[in-house]
Amino acid sequence: MIKIAIFGFGAVGQGVAEVLLKKREALRKLIGDFRVVAVTDSKGGIADEKGIDLSKALEIKRSRKRLPEGTTTLDVINSLDFDVCIEVTVTNIENGEPGLTHIKECLRRGINVVTSNKGPLVVAYKELADLAEKKNAKLMFEATVGGAMPIIKLVKNDLAGNEVYAIKGILNGTCNYILSRMEKEKLTYDQILAEAKELGIAEADPTYDVEGIDAAAKLVIIANSLMDMDVKFEDVERVGITKITPEAFEVAMDKGYTIRLIAEVDKVEGILRVSPRLIPIQHPLAISGTLNAALIKTDLAGDVVVVGKGAGSKETASAIISDLIELYRCRT
């Protein structure tokens, strides 16, 4: 019996809960019996070692906006017996909290961790990876980069044995949406940003996306986890998309290019940067809408390209569930 605790019950946490409910039988066949023993949000939670009623938890969270007070995430970690934590609390790339403490405390107790939270990995990837190894626990983080687009396990498993020497990717769907709309509509950045906000694609304060911060955070995770590097967020050279004009697209298109925000790490050239780049129109990275994509350069397999949905609660849940299955598949 796999006992699961979910920390964070926002879009992603609820998305995971829904998939666990909806696919219960299919999942059982893959990983065996499981039950959710706790869910928490910022103010409270529900916990029971015998298993909680997930649909009721969803209902409570949705109708009352919060889970019952009294049970905190740290209470759950300290007093409940469980095997794996799904850490999907808010991102903080400055100090990684609260996720960093949650993840450390779980790993320290030998509890496996599956997370979509970039913060702790950006701040302390190496420390967490070492801790996991020491404690014989697993840290899974497919959902931190590229949402449903497979990249972490793709490189670790399917491209195992290759040396990945460079990755260039579109790692932020909001920026890609804005740029591809500017390309098509020849409207200004501000006009398209307003549209993206209205559609819920951009946040009220879009800084985190449009200044390349989110993409840079993901790039740091990629470099450290897939390319055996040891880089920090501050090491990323970063230029956002706010200065791009419709005329820039016109001039670029004249020469057969479009413009996209590209995150690039190159071990050979010593490159670690997020910046708008000219992309040939037929290039596989010249994708439109909120998609993410990555071009992975390897020594044996050559170039590999992946494209997928970079965000959304269901899409992110997909990556989390695939990590969960990877953790427990062999047991059945």
Place this chain on the structure above:
Amino acid sequence: MLITIVVELKDQPGQLLKALEPISRLGGNIVSVYHQRDKITPLKRIPVEITIQIDERKVEDLIEAIRRNGVIVRSYNEVRLTATTSLLLIGHIIHTDLGDTINRIDSTGFAEVVDMHISMPQLNQPSTAMITISATSDDNLKKAIDILKKTCREKDITVIEPLELQ
């Protein structure tokens, strides 16, 4: 275009000036002057390699003028630019001394701006330019791009680099 001229100078004061004077007179820009002291000729002349940026149509006149000044011109060659790439600039390109921006590349001696397509801005709006740079090698092209990026950072111009240098 970019050319290098190798002249042989007597080891006496005022010799270099004889070689350089026609260059400025004909509107050329001196990029570098390199005395090859380790290659002194049997007649004790010093070979000097001069790299200059000059209008292609004036090269023959220039060589002629240097020779008329009594300087031996051993050889002259166009510097071949083998690596080329285009970049996009967005910002107040014209008001931030475009000539200076271009000159910082051209004065390297290993790279030059070979093409520029500016889309004229509306009043007070940033303009956009597609700038094409050629250099003598891939490495020098990268160096030129770094110089351009640094210059543009100073001038608050956004540089959009190509995904790959072709």
